[in-house]
Amino acid sequence: MSIADNLAHLQQQITEACHRANRPVTDVALMAVSKVHPVGMILEAYDAGQRLFGENRVQEFQEKSPHLTALTDANFHLIGPLQSNKTSKAAELFDAIDAVDSLKIAQRLNTAAAALGKRLPVLVEVKLSDEESKHGLAPDELPSLLAAMNELESIAAVGLMTVPPWSEDAEVARPYFRELRLLRDESAVRFPRVTQLSMGMSNDFTVAIEEGSTCVRVGTALFGRRVPKAAEQ
Numbered sequence: 001m002s003i004a005d006n007l008a009h010l011q012q013q014i015t016e017a018c019h020r021a022n023r024p025v026t027d028v029a030l031m032a033v034s035k036v037h038p039v040g041m042i043l044e045a046y047d048a049g050q051r052l053f054g055e056n057r058v059q060e061f062q063e064k065s066p067h068l069t070a071l072t073d074a075n076f077h078l079i080g081p082l083q084s085n086k087t088s089k090a091a092e093l094f095d096a097i098d099a100v101d102s103l104k105i106a107q108r109l110n111t112a113a114a115a116l117g118k119r120l121p122v123l124v125e126v127k128l129s130d131e132e133s134k135h136g137l138a139p140d141e142l143p144s145l146l147a148a149m150n151e152l153e154s155i156a157a158v159g160l161m162t163v164p165p166w167s168e169d170a171e172v173a174r175p176y177f178r179e180l181r182l183l184r185d186e187s188a189v190r191f192p193r194v195t196q197l198s199m200g201m202s203n204d205f206t207v208a209i210e211e212g213s214t215c216v217r218v219g220t221a222l223f224g225r226r227v228p229k230a231a232e233q
């Protein structure tokens with residue numbers, strides 16, 4: 001199937017999940033996770049109507065971005081972990097940063113965004129599993145981080161994100177999605193701008209929508225699996 005066909009199928013699945021959850025379809029954004037995929041596939045998705053994209057690495061997107069300048073109405077978010085020495089370049093390249101997990105990173109992004117004259121939307125990544133490979137801050141650290149970020153003038157914390165343990169059974173992720181939604185609801189009482197929930201990927205996004213996700217991050221189901229370079233030659 002083509003990327004356009006995959007996109008149409010995904011949008012249908014999102015619509016059906018929204019109906020099950022009694023939510024308007026407009027509540028949920030589809031982010032095309034274009035990490036490790038070539039520029040040509042991003043352009044193909046754009047031509048099919050996709051406008052929101054997620055990249056994992058600053059350097060990878062820095063190499064892609066000169067080829068994407070014509071996509072003036074597209075939005076590119078950094079969704080992978082951000083190293084402190086990459087914050088200036090990240091603030092320059094991306095429209096939003098979806099994986100802030102420390103005050104140090106938030107402060108560096110604020111300084112970089114201020115120098116660029118930007119007000120940068122950010123999501124706070126919360127770690128809800130015990131997996132060492134997962135990034136994010138502990139749930140009990142969230143209120144203090146949001147309070148500190150609320151004092152920064154050039155970034156705005158607008159929501160939360162998480163990555164649950166991977167499983168072929170999407171229901172395994174449901175408790176993690178539900179916990180993040182509750183954290184968002186609690187946070188929004190004190191910080192009303194915290195409304196977004198970025199959760200759900202190719203294998204579990206319909207469950208994430210049922211639990212309140214406002215943005216699902218889909219790569220494989222849209223672009224297919226990345227072919228290793230050795231196999232391309």
